Amino acid sequence: MQQIAEAAAKSHDSERKLKIGLEVHGYINVENKAKLFCNCEIDAGAQPNTTICPVCTGQPGSKPMLPNSEAIDKIIAIAAMLDCRINGRLVFQRKHYDWPDMPTGYQRTMSGSYAVPVGQEGNFLGVGIEEVHLEEDPARWDPETGQVDYNRSGYPLVEIVTKPDLKTAEEARVWLRKLTTTLSYIKAINQDLGIKADVNVSVAPAFDRVEIKNVNSFRSIVRAIEYEAARQQMEVREGREVARETRAWKDTDGMSVFMRQKETSVDYLFIPDPDLPAVKVTASEVRKAAEKLPEKPAAKVERYVKNWKIDHVDAEVLSSEILLAELFEKAAAAVNPILAAKWLRRELLRVLNYSKKGLEEVNVDEMHIIQLLKLVEGRKVTDETARSILEKLAEKPFDVEEYVKKNNLFAVGETDVLEKYCGEAIIENPAAVADYKSGKEKALNFMVGAVMQKSKGKATPQRVAEILKRMIK
Ligand SMILES: [Zn+2]
Incomplete structure (x- = not known):
């Protein structure tokens, strides 16, 4: 194992022929904070087994409510944002398996052998999207203590499955980062609850697919790909065939271990859930969802660079958050865009980093920022004065011009x-x-x-x- 880890550390992505696919799992962000099939609250901080009811604990005789419509709207928006074809009739399947985290004995999901996913045949930044689907989260089972916490049981989950179009671990990392940025524009995924992925890696010449389950952070995804590529390449070098199998990622040991053969993969006995009617999505609903989507970050970057001559890195930072991008666009319409970019990307983000706050947490309003930038542009205040005003603006809003007048802060330019x-x-x-x-x-x-x-x-x-x-x- 040490050997593989060393090979992984030494080898370079460019030397390899790899095919990488991702299955990204995230919690859908619903404003009504309700689970998928009941009204229990989604609250990651709640004491164990306090946000539960007969539905999400699978009590005999309990029936699911109709799916949370906000979760359905969000999953359609996600699929549309990834340029997927959206299916008109969505059916929840029962995916049967016997495990302590699943009290009903099945998971309700739109994935599986006979399922129609919400979205198909999409594309995001050159990587094919195989499908996007919706499912409920199981409970949390602790194998050490045997205890089960049902709070999470029934949280709405999105799964995004890519085609094996990624070629390096670094490419996968950058792509994932851009995916989460883009989905944050429509507040689609609750990032506080974490994003997980299953990673498929295969190497030349046979490209036999190995799936690695349960990779829980961006950093681990890169490590898992590096490790797995090196392991498979060693098999090929030593004249063995790479077995098609499912492996588990052991983050603490930095290695993947055998879980099961592909051939013996579990038969889930999928059947359509008789408790839940199919969700119909009309063409006009799809059109409306697409019309509501914001401009994507990649398009913003291109526009900022082309129209406003903003440095590419600055453009990427400015478009990394929709609030920042919107603020920048309004400022760029009022003052020199390059000046606006410099102040928002460097100075405003410095102030926010220092106070460890996100833009959504501070009461910075565009009118005051623009007032300040106009004073800077006209050299009415020095950069130093403007920086200290910006720090104060991040605490509470005030009329910048009045403040400068009252405190006699105009630059001595005469x-x-x-x-x-x-x-x-x-x-x-x-x-x-x-x-x-x-x-x-x-x-x-x-x-x-x-x-x-x-x-x-x-x-x-x-x-x-x-x-x-x-x-x-
Ligand atoms: Zn419930």
């Missing part, structure tokens, strides 16, 4: 005022002037500092330096 300060500084600091004249460039910084002090920080250092140089000559 040349005669600055010349007066510079003249004073030259008289007061003869030693520094002499040093500068003898070629010590650093002495100028000291002089600039002295003038900045006189202006109470309201002058622009570059401007002061220019005037000083001119006057000292």
Whole structure:
């Protein structure tokens, strides 16, 4: 095993011929906070077995309610966002298996041998989407203690299955990041509850598919692909065939272990659930869902770079969150877009990182941000002043112009005022002037500092330096 880990560490993606497919599982974010087939609350922080009822604990005689319509709307939006064809008649299947996390003995799902998924034949950033489907989450069973917590039983889950179009672990990581960003635009997935994936990896020449189950973070997905590719390549090098099998990822050991042969994969005895009518999705509903979708992040990046000449990395950061992107677009319409990009991407995000808050948690309103950026653009306030105003704006909103007026924070830009300060500084600091004249460039910084002090920080250092140089000559 050590050997494989070393091979995984040494080998480079470019040397390999890999096919990688992902099955991404996430919790659907529903505003009504209700489970899929009952009204129990979705609350990840609740004490075990407190958000439960006869339906989600599978009591004899209990019948599911009609599926949470918000979850249905969200899954259709997800499928549409991934350019899938959306099916018109969605049937919940019973997927039978015997496990302590499943009190009814079956899981209600739109996946499986005879199922019609919600969406099919999609494409996201060049990677084919095989299907998108909806299912309920099982309970949480702890094999150590044997205890079962039913709070999670019945949470609505989305599963996104890709075609094996990814070629490197890094490509998979970047693609997944972009997928979650894009789905965050429609608040489709509850990211606080985590995203999991099953990973399919196969290597040349046979490309026999090996599935690795239960990979629970982006970092683990990369590690699992690296490990599995190296393991399979070693099999090929040593003249063995790669067995088609299902393996489990052991995150603490950083390795995958054999779980079961593909051929003996469990027979789930799927049948359509007789308690649940099929969900009909009309063509006009599909059209309306598509019309409501926001512009995708990738399209935003392209537009920012093309129309506004924004640096590509800045454009990616600005479009990584829909709130930030919307704020940027409004600011870019009011001031120079490059200036807006710089201030939002660097300064606003610095302030938010410092206060460990997301944009949605602070009361930053676009009107005040634009007021501030206009003052910066017109050089009415210095960058330093603007930064400190931005920090205050992240705490609570206020009228920026009034604030600047009231506190007399306008930049000292008038040349005669600055010349007066510079003249004073030259008289007061003869030693520094002499040093500068003898070629010590650093002495100028000291002089600039002295003038900045006189202006109470309201002058622009570059401007002061220019005037000083001119006057000292
Ligand atoms: Zn319930």
